């Protein structure tokens with residue numbers, strides 16, 4: 161275990177070159193051991209799109225080391241879990257999955273088990289893995305992704321377990337290989353970490369300080385994605401609105417304009433936006449850029465000012481509503497989605513009702529709703545929390561059923577309208593895909609259309625599930 165307090169810096173390109181050498185060395189060890197046959201890796205990602213994007217880079221390394229990927233864990237020579245710490249549920253699922261690897265490892269003692277990501281960044285977690293899960297070979301935190309080849313090589317050479325977790329403000333590593341999950345949809349990280357310290361959230365502790373990738377790097381990656389046929393680019397960051405904050409570099413609104421100017425038929429999305437940093441300038445840029453989806457995911461978390469204050473969100477209900485009003489003024493058809501936490505410590509039913517009234521007032525397309533989950537080390541985890549889980553469950557159901565009504569009314573309004581939909585999946589003659597506003601529509605069509613934009617007329621709306629047909 162190396163516990164250092166390193167300052168944030170960009171990883172020198174020579175270090176990445178060195179990692180490529182480690183990848184070649186790890187490959188030779190594996191080839192000598194296992195022959196030149198196929199080496200299979202099973203990679204599973206828990207949590208958000210940020211993790212999915214990180215996994216694409218980890219898979220890039222694994223591919224360079226000679227692994228192909230399998231969905232069948234029983235056949236895997238290497239299992240990698242990229243973990244999430246955001247709520248108790250994600251945390252428990254990871255431990256359940258790691259526990260289930262024990263009999264697999266007993267059957268195949270050469271199997272290499274790797275755990276990484278947000279959960280591993282927490283000391284109480286990696287200590288527990290160290291003590292109680294002796295069959296795990298390699299554990300690394302969120303700051304070591306660019307060093308996977310070196311760490312794996314260490315495991316292979318020494319036969320010992322390797323733990324590599326340390327605290328730092330965080331790095332930016334460019335030049336890692338990427339093995340993308342899809343061809344027509346691409347995740348594009350523009351920044352890492354978070355500085356907001358919302359009082360309930362573990363992210364700033366496990367992901368380090370906010371840092372932005374250079375715009376040249378982001379633009380080059382965007383051009384590469386588009387040249388390779390990508391139709392849907394999602395720019396990722398915990399708080400994309402503060403891209404390059406505190407510097408003279410390109411703002412997020414400018415970045416959107418630059419990507420929008422790249423030639424090609426594609427759409428641009430982004431997440432997540434923080435209401436405290438969302439500006440009218442950004443909403444104007446969204447409105448002006450024809451390739452930017454008219455969809456804004458703007459987590460409000462609560463509709464009550466006292467609760468927002470305790471959450472350390474940095475805005476009021478009024479400020480939130482003023483952003484929504486401006487967004488609707490400049491983009492009348494904009495689709496709005498949000499995240500909401502129910503049962504924050506000390507929240508009363510009256511205060512929760514302010515959240516209900518907010519969602520009625522805004523009329524979101526959809527919501528991601530969560531019951532508050534205490535995270536060790538956060539400020540909210542030590543606040544008095546008198547409301548029972550059962551009671552919070554009731555509030556939660558009240559919220560989700562209110563949202564179902566709102567969504568089904570919105571869906572009814574979409575009947576008869578035609579939307580541009582990117583066909584994403586095909587099953588038994590039915591394609592499904594999302595509109596620019598991120599609404600799913602099912603429609604009959606040929607499998608060859610997967611990855612293309614189709615004009616789809618909405619012909620039926622059952623609650624919030626839409627179906628349609630290709631309109632010519």
Ligand code: 5AD
Pocket residue numbers: 246247360361362459461499500501530531532533534535
């Ligand atoms: N409990 C419940 N929900 C949480 N989120 C973040 N931390 C917690 C927590 N401790 C939710 C927030 C955030 C989303 C990604 O996860 O709504 O926007």
Ligand code: SF4
Pocket residue numbers: 354355356357358361362363364398399434
């Ligand atoms: Fe967590 Fe708040 Fe940062 Fe989002 S903005 S990752 S909720 S601390």
